[in-house]
Amino acid sequence: MPRSLLGRMLLLTLLVVTAAQGLSSVIWVSQLRASQLEGLLASARSLAHSMTASVSYFRSLPLAYRPLVLDQLRSMGGTRFVVSLNDRPLDMQVLPVTPRKQAVIEAFEQVLHERLGEQMEISVEFVGPEQLRLFNSGLKLDELPRSWAHYSLTLEPVNPPVLVTQIRLGEGEWLYIASLLPEPYTSLEAEGLPRQQVGFIALTSFFLLLFIGLLVHWQTRPLKRLARAARELSLGADAPPEVEGGGSEVVEVGRAFNAMRERISRYLTERSQLFSAISHDLRTPITRLRLRVELLEDEQLQHKFGRDLDELELLVKGALQCVKDTDIHENIEPIDLNQVLDCLVEPYLASARVTVQGRALAAYPGKPLALKRCIGNLIDNALKYGERAHLRIIDSATGFVLQVDDEGPGVPEQRQEQVFEPHVRLAGQQQGYGLGLGIARNIAHSHGGEVSLRNLREGGLRVTLSLPRSAGQRVNVTGR
Incomplete structure (x- = not known):
């Protein structure tokens, strides 16, 4: 914990600002993630509806025409989906399922089963571009002509996951459809606090600490003057009254300090005068009593009186010396x-x-x-x-x-x-x-x-x- 008031105020302000900004950022990010997930599911359902239209179109084609249509689509390039017909479902290494991926997969399956029928055998998975297979021969994406699939399934340098849907159309016939989710949902991983939000927190914290530091420095200057005046007062220095400035509370402290210094100065002056008077008043009767003791004829009584006077004089000298030695009027x-x-x-x-x-x-x-x-x-x-x-x-x-x-x-x-x-x-x-x-x-x-x-x-x-x-x-x- 810093010892200075400025350091403690800045530390406390930093903690409060960080806690408040952190809490507000968590609430904001949670709402942002919820809205993003809602938009992602809406986009996934829209994509699923488009996919069901394509599936219905291929199912309506005669079996002999389906490969020809697919060859024409691949030659044209730039299609939204990459479609192929396989005699079996392709086995690929899928990406780990996260909550967002799972939500998209469930939304896809729900729309496909509603539009194509509950009895349809459907597989929906997310696959990385480097693990993607497109035909029965297991060709990778890099092994195909760029016009066939690269423009539809890659988005360099992001390389988002590819949504692969495999639907069984009949015995030994599987329709393979691969596609990317539309922007801005190409990345399905929930990131931490956005960089813009972190920068905003840092910037606002910096300016707030700067203004708080200037304010505390401005308000503590009168307190530092009071501390210096108090030290000079303890050393007995003759200094003018402290200038009253700062906030109302600090002004009240300065006013009270000036009044206290005036009372202390008056008290010290009166005490010095009092002990000077005591010294003068006591020495005279003690000297007079010594002279009278010398006139006594009884030596034993004279000795007793002399001893008492010695003790009295010792006490007076001790008290005066204590005051004199601890209250020396010297300049610093x-x-x-x-x-x-x-x-x-x-x-x-x-x-x-x-x-x-x-x-x-x-x-x-x-x-x-x-x-x-x-x-x-x-x-x-x-x-x-x-x-x-x-x-x-x-x-x-x-x-x-x-x-x-x-x-x-x-x-x-x-x-x-x-x-x-x-x-x-x-x-x-x-x-x-x-x-x-x-x-x-x-x-x-x-x-x-x-x-x-x-x-x-x-x-x-x-x-x-x-x-x-x-x-x-x-x-x-x-x-x-």
Whole structure:
């Protein structure tokens, strides 16, 4: 199944058109075949009536005159029937009987018996031109003079089957009559779908798919603009409102998107102002409380108050750092990820605590400080809980992937999602605020990417940072 809306619409249209055209063609062909069969039987009955007239004429002739009349007919040529008198029925290899041939044979026999009498011994068969025999001596059609039978029994290059009727006139006397069915019934085989109908189906399907493709492309252009605007919104880019265009439904989506972007922008501004105010309002009373604690004479009470104030200050700093690190107001610009990684791992190269494998293929558009903090948090987390960090870069036309492997104990699978939550630490982990992985994931999400965890079979934890590339970025990567 195609992934794009255009591909799915074209596939669905093709299936519907093919099914509809196929069904209508089957109905049309069945009606055509029925009308053809009706015309074929009418033509066969007409030919049979003409044949009975010829048979009645030969029966009325004296026995001695019959060969003379036949010789005169053969000399004249161009007769509708090829007639001969034989002393026995000729044995020929007949063609396989199909429903159409059987219908013609039955119609012939019915007319002949009605006109000549039910007691007449009659044989009606279809024979191929190459198997046809005409006289007692078994002469083939090619062995006779062309004026005798070729013009009546051949229709090159079609070579249709020959209808052979043998009627017993008396003891040792068989009347042999061979003829072709008239046009357009020379071919008795029911063909498949006519070529004209197949061409018509192909032509109409092509134009319908072309128009559907243009229509879907025209209607999806606003959706593509909305997708690009949504990506820029997730990156925090300052862009003008999206132009509302397309169908009424797409216009409604664009209008709702612009309203949503305005509300989000207003919310982010208010949140930034709120946390700035909170930071200012909380630091002042905490500092004032510390000064008052210093004036206490009871050292034990002073220690308890100091510990509570330290925890309170730690919580405030952690919350402010979480907001600050995940909501950085930066402009989007091309980032040399190789330079960022070199800057982050340079202090650890001497101690061999960090190794790097692979290089980025092209610059990545994003927020420089945010991505630097994201990758730095992943490296710091690996060094803090796994002693060493092994970095592997996988860059392609679809996206940038950074794998950070450590040599630590790993994270239980049931708790791998919990470690992304603020202030969550595993047993034995008491360093920091517990915000590193959560901040890294939030920054990745703001760039349309993801941060995932997986325990390695040989031991340690693998943290994978995936950042997708847009269509324009893929061209740059593949063309490099």
